[in-house]
Amino acid sequence: MRTEAGSAGILVAAALLALVCASTPLSGGYERLWAMPLAVRLDGHGLDLSLREWVSDGLMVVFFFLVGLEVRRELSVGELTDRRRTLVPLVAGLGGMVVPALLYLALNHDGAAARGWGVVIGTDTAFLLGMLALVGPAVSTQLRIFLLTLTVIDDIVAVSVIGIAYTDAVHVGALVVAAVALAGIVVLARADVWRSGAYIALVVVAWLATVYSGLHASIAGMVAGLLIPATEPLRSQVEAAAQQFRVFRQSPLPGLQRRTRAQLTRTISVNERFQASLHGVTSYVVVPLFAFANAGVDLRGGVLGEALTSPVTWGVVLGLVVGKTLGITAGALGATRLRVGRLPEGVGGGHVLGGAALSGIGFTVALLIIHLAFDDAALQRDAVVGVLLSVVVASVLGRLAFALSARFLGQRDAALPTRLSRPVDPARDHVSGPADAEVTLVEYLDFECPFCAKATGSARQVREHFGDRLRYVVRNLPLDVHPHAELAAVAAEAAGRQDCYWPMHDMLFAHHDELELEDLAGYAGDLGLDVERFLRDLQDEDLARRVAEDKASAGESGARSTPTFFVGERRHEGPWDAATLIAALEADAEAPRAGRGARTRR
Known part of the structure; x- marks a missing residue:
């Protein structure tokens, strides 16, 4: 239940249950249930929708709101803060939408069927990640980041298509109200309002106004999510x-x-609090309920046979399975060949092919667009069958691509390195503790980072716990987002030339928000250093090269943020509070003893 594969399994179960209900004697009750009207009125005004419409236009707003929140977080503090990393996924994502649409229109180029081109442009992010966990490499963190970045672009375009291509008439007055509500969210963000209640009220107003305007409510959800601020903790x-x-x-x-x-x-931040609250509800309630309401197709009486001869069915399959695979793979590999950008470290061409194949799982967005694109029940039925077939074919094709890339290309795990690329060298590294200590903790740090081990006090607690059993090593990883971090790292190395590395290390963390050149000179004076020599050393290319070498070793070891810890030679994943680090170090110390004990018993 706690895994992405678990949520994908629930989604599949909901879709299968819908098919069973629609294709058995339960079909009458199934259709009556979702056609049942539910009105909410106050003084003659309100909404009068069927249960299916409440799910598609109401609950699914929560889904698109969550998508918007995730996109905003990635743009503000996540993978998309470095815009260079978005270029290859951007090209791949565009290819993964244009090629499927063209292939669909090649089979359905006129008449009412042509309106279904939007069905094949979207990817179901939750379903995709669930299947990746099931059929992808054992460790696929870097491929997951690439696919998430790609689906961010996919989601934005898909929602835009819903709003532009599948909206017939717009009520301008209601649209103005929605715009005012969304502008109110911007004002709250600028005013640094941190309580969630005001945001929720404005999102509800924007949703209601969007429904009245004639636009699909997914627009309000996505845009509102994009406007909710995401920031790192201060x-x-x-x-x-x-x-x-x-x-x-x-x-x-x-x-x-x-x-x-x-x-x-x-x-x-408000953004991350909303995400934490909504992820479970969306994955285990909203999206499965949507699938149960919309995936039900009565396949009795030769209907399945008719659907399998329909150009709409095969247009959807061709677009989602073949179009997504070709468009994304060609876009990604073409962009890297033309040096537009690079694939994430650890991701190879075979991984891209497998991920592109799994992107043919359109499901949630595809089912939503089907009911907007087609008024004819037969066309809706054929398109739904195509979407369900695509889930199966895309999953099998993705599994096959991953297996072949592992066997013939040696591309197995699509993840960052987990082992320390350069062993600890007491003659070069900054080491605190005995050289022959029982356990070693290596930290890649940034002196402008407010949550590195020294800044939080966790290093002190770990060292107090282990005493002489611990060898604590620090290396530099100045991040690009911290403008003073690189100069501070050189300053620590310059102090080290005067046998004062650790006092300067502590001083810099004590003043992590005051790292201008004059501040550094003042700290050198406070520590009794030769300030003139210190300032000359700040210009020394050898020290700058040493910091760059540390930074390069961090990249080769899979460190991307600070703090990053290595317990022994293996990268620590998860929280870095003192209790967690102590437990990891104790486990590392226990492993050799356990091995010796096992050998003794044998």
Whole structure:
């Protein structure tokens, strides 16, 4: 239940249940259920929709809102902050939409069937990632990032198509109300409002106004999500929350409990709080319910045979399976060949082919567009059959592509390296603790990072726990997003030339937000260094080269952010609080003893 594969399994089960209900004597009750009207009115005004419409136009707004939130986070603090990483997925994503649409129109170029070209442009992100977990490489973190970036572009275009191509008439007054509500979200974000209630109220207003305007409500969901701000936690807010918790611990009263909870909540951005709240609801309730409401096709009485002879069915299959595979693969490999950008480290051509094949799973977005594109029940039925066939064929094709790439190209795990590329060298590295210590903890750090081990105090707790059993090693990884980090790293190395690396290390973290050149000179003076020599060393190319070598070794070891820890020679994944690091180091220390014990018993 907690995995992406689990949510994909629930989605498949919902679709199969819909098919069973629609193709058995239960079909009458199934159709009556979803056609049942449900009206919500106040003083004569409100919404009067069928249950199916409430799911498609109401609950699915939550799905598209979540998609918008994820896109905004990736653009603000995630993988898409480095725009260079988006170029190859951008080209691949465009290819994965244009080629499928053209292939569909090649079989359905006129009449009502031609309106279904939008069915084949979208990819079901949740279903795709679930199938990747089931049939993809054992470790596919880098391929997952590539596919997520690609589907971000896919989702934005698909929702735009829904709003532009499948909207007949627009009520301008309601559209203005929706725009005002969305503008209100921008104002809240600019005013740094952190409580979620005001955002929720404006999203609901935008949704209602969009429904009245004639546009599909997915537009309101996606745009609202894109406007919700996503930021990294601020060290000052975390410290304030810690202080407030200490006050509550000393005096556990209801009023202090409310203030403590509010202070803790404020440290996490509204965007990420919404995501944490909505992921489970969306994956396990909203999307499966949508599948159950829309995947039901009565296949009795030769209907399946008729669908299998329909150009709409095969247009959908051809577009999703062949079009996505060819468009994404050609776009990605062509962009890399033309040096537009690079694939993520660890991702090869075979991985791209397998991921492109799995992108042929259109499901959720495809089913939504089917009911917008076609008024004719037969065309809807044929398109749904095509979508369901595509899920099966795309999954099998993806599995085959991954297996062949592993066997013939040696492209197995699509992940970052997990082992330390350069062993610890006491003559070069900055080491605290005995050279022959029982366990080793290596940290790649950034002096402008407010959450590295020294800044948070976790390093101190780990070292106090292990004492002389621990060898603690630090290396430089100044991040591009921190403008003063590289100069600070050189400053620490310059202090090291005067046998003062660790005092400067501590000083820099104590003032991680004050790292201008004059600040660094002041710290050198406070530590009793030869300031003139220190300033000359800041210009030394050898020290800059040493920092660059550390940064290169971080990349070769799979470190992409700070702090990144290595327990022994293996990269630590997961939280980096003191308790977690201590547990990982103790497990590393226990492993050799366990191995010796097993050999002794044999």
